[in-house]
Amino acid sequence: MKxxxxxxxxxxxxxxxxxxPLMVLDVPAFADEAEEALSRMSLHEKVCQLFIVLxxxxxxxxxxxxxxxxxxxxxxxxxxxxxxxxxxxxxxxSRLTGLNAFMQTCSLENTGIGLLIGVDEEGGGVSRVANTxxxxxxxxxxxxxxxxxxxxxxxxxxxxxxxxxxRYGFNLDFAPVMDVRSDVRDAEITLRAFSKDPRTVGxxxxxFMEGLRDHDIISVMKHFPGHGAVSGNTHDGQGTSLLTVExxxxxxxxxxxxxxxxxxxMMMISHQVAVNVDAERPASLSPLIVTGLLRGExxxxxxxxxxxxxxxxxxxxxxxxxxxxxxxxxxxxxLLMPSSLREGYxxxxxxxxxxxxxxxxxxxxxxxxxxxxxxxxxIDVDFGAAEEPxxxxxxxxxxxxxx
Numbered sequence: 001m002k003x004x005x006x007x008x009x010x011x012x013x014x015x016x017x018x019x020x021p022l023m024v025l026d027v028p029a030f031a032d033e034a035e036e037a038l039s040r041m042s043l044h045e046k047v048c049q050l051f052i053v054l055x056x057x058x059x060x061x062x063x064x065x066x067x068x069x070x071x072x073x074x075x076x077x078x079x080x081x082x083x084x085x086x087x088x089x090x091x092x093x094s095r096l097t098g099l100n101a102f103m104q105t106c107s108l109e110n111t112g113i114g115l116l117i118g119v120d121e122e123g124g125g126v127s128r129v130a131n132t133x134x135x136x137x138x139x140x141x142x143x144x145x146x147x148x149x150x151x152x153x154x155x156x157x158x159x160x161x162x163x164x165x166x167r168y169g170f171n172l173d174f175a176p177v178m179d180v181r182s183d184v185r186d187a188e189i190t191l192r193a194f195s196k197d198p199r200t201v202g203x204x205x206x207x208f209m210e211g212l213r214d215h216d217i218i219s220v221m222k223h224f225p226g227h228g229a230v231s232g233n234t235h236d237g238q239g240t241s242l243l244t245v246e247x248x249x250x251x252x253x254x255x256x257x258x259x260x261x262x263x264x265x266m267m268m269i270s271h272q273v274a275v276n277v278d279a280e281r282p283a284s285l286s287p288l289i290v291t292g293l294l295r296g297e298x299x300x301x302x303x304x305x306x307x308x309x310x311x312x313x314x315x316x317x318x319x320x321x322x323x324x325x326x327x328x329x330x331x332x333x334x335l336l337m338p339s340s341l342r343e344g345y346x347x348x349x350x351x352x353x354x355x356x357x358x359x360x361x362x363x364x365x366x367x368x369x370x371x372x373x374x375x376x377x378x379i380d381v382d383f384g385a386a387e388e389p390x391x392x393x394x395x396x397x398x399x400x401x402x403x
Contacts, residue, residue, distance in 0.1 A: 067102025100169025112383020158211020226252025321347025
C-alpha cells in the first residue's frame with residue numbers, strides 16, 4: 001500500500017513539475033505571437049499592413065485572374081494587409097482558388113504574415129462569387145430572409161456562403177449589412193438590409209455571422225454608424241443623414257451593439273456625412289464618430305475598416321493621401337481600396353515623417369490587425385521584415401474601374 005502511495009505521489013509530482021508548467025507556458029506564448037510579430041516589423045511593413053487593395057494595384061496589370069511573377073513582386077514591394085476581389089478576377093472556380101492560394105502563399109513566404117482575402121458576398125444582388133459562377137448555393141437578399149422571420153435561415157445563408165468562400169480560398173466577407181432600413185428619399189440601403197426593425201436586423205445579422213464563423217470566415221459588420229437613413233449614393237457622390245446620436249442610440253446602433261457584445265472582429269465605417277453630428281467630414285474620416293462613439297461609447301476594440309476610399313464621397317472631396325491620413329487620425333485601422341496604393345502609402349509615410357501621425361498610432365492599428373490574423377492562423381513569427389520599396393514609380397495600371 002505504501003509503495004502504491006509513493007507511486008501515486010511520484011506521479012503527481014511529475015505532473016506538477018513538468019506537464020502543468022508546460023501547459024501554462026503555452027497560453028501566453030500563443031497570446032504573444034501578434035506582439036512578437038509586431039516587434040519584428042519595419043515601419044514600412046506596418047504601414048503596408050493597413051491597406052486592403054485590388055490585386056491589380058499590386059501587379060500593375062489591367063486584370064488579375066491568376067498568380068504571376070508581377071503579382072508576387074508587388075506583394076514583396078508592398079506587403080499589404082489584404083486584398084479584395086471582384087468578378088473580373090473570377091474566370092473559373094479552379095482559377096480563383098489558385099489565385100487566392102498563390103497570393104496567400106506569397107504573403108506568408110515573403111513576410112510570415114498572411115493576407116486577408118475578401119469579397120462582398122451578402123446574398124442577393126451583392127454576391128460577387130455566387131452570381132459570377134451562377135452557384136446553386138446563391139443565397140437570397142437580406143430583405144427576403146428578414147421577411148421570413150426565421151433567424152435559422154440567416155444562419156443557413158451565412159453557413160452556405162462561408163462554405164463556398166472557404167472552398168475558393170477566401171477568409172473575409174464584407175458582410176453582413178447591419179443597417180436598419182429606413183426608405184428615406186434616394187436611400188442607398190434597401191433590399192440589402194434585413195429589416196426596418198433594429199432587433200430583427202441584429203438577430204439575423206448575428207446568426208449570419210455565426211454561419212460564416214463556422215467556416216472560419218471573418219465577417220465585417222457594415223456600415224457604421226448606420227447607413228439605412230442615408231439619402232444619396234456615396235459611391236458616386238455625397239450621402240447625407242439627418243439622424244442625431246440619440247437617434248442612433250435608439251435604433252441604428254442596436255444591431256452593431258449586439259455584434260460588438262458577441263465579439264465582432266471587424267466593422268466597416270460608412271462615408272455618410274451625418275450633418276447633425278459631424279457636418280464637416282464623412283463618418284469614416286471623423287474622430288468624433290470613429291474614436292469618440294464607436295471606440296469610446298460602444299467599446300469596439302476590433303478592426304475598423306473604411307468603406308472603399310475610391311468612392312465618390314471621398315474621391316471628390318480630398319486626395320487619396322489626405323483621405324488615408326484622415327482615416328487613421330479618425331481611428332480607423334484599415335484603408336480599403338484607395339484610388340492609388342502608392343499615393344496612399346506615401347501620404348501615410350509623409351504624415352509620419354512630419355509628426356502628424358506617430359508610429360505608436362500605427363502600432364495601435366497594426367496590433368489589432370495582427371491579433372485578429374493570429375486568431376485565424378495567419379501569422380508565422382519566424383519571418384523577418386520586408387525590404388523598403390525603391391524610389392521608382394509605383395505599380396502601373398491602378399485603374400479606377402471598380403468601387
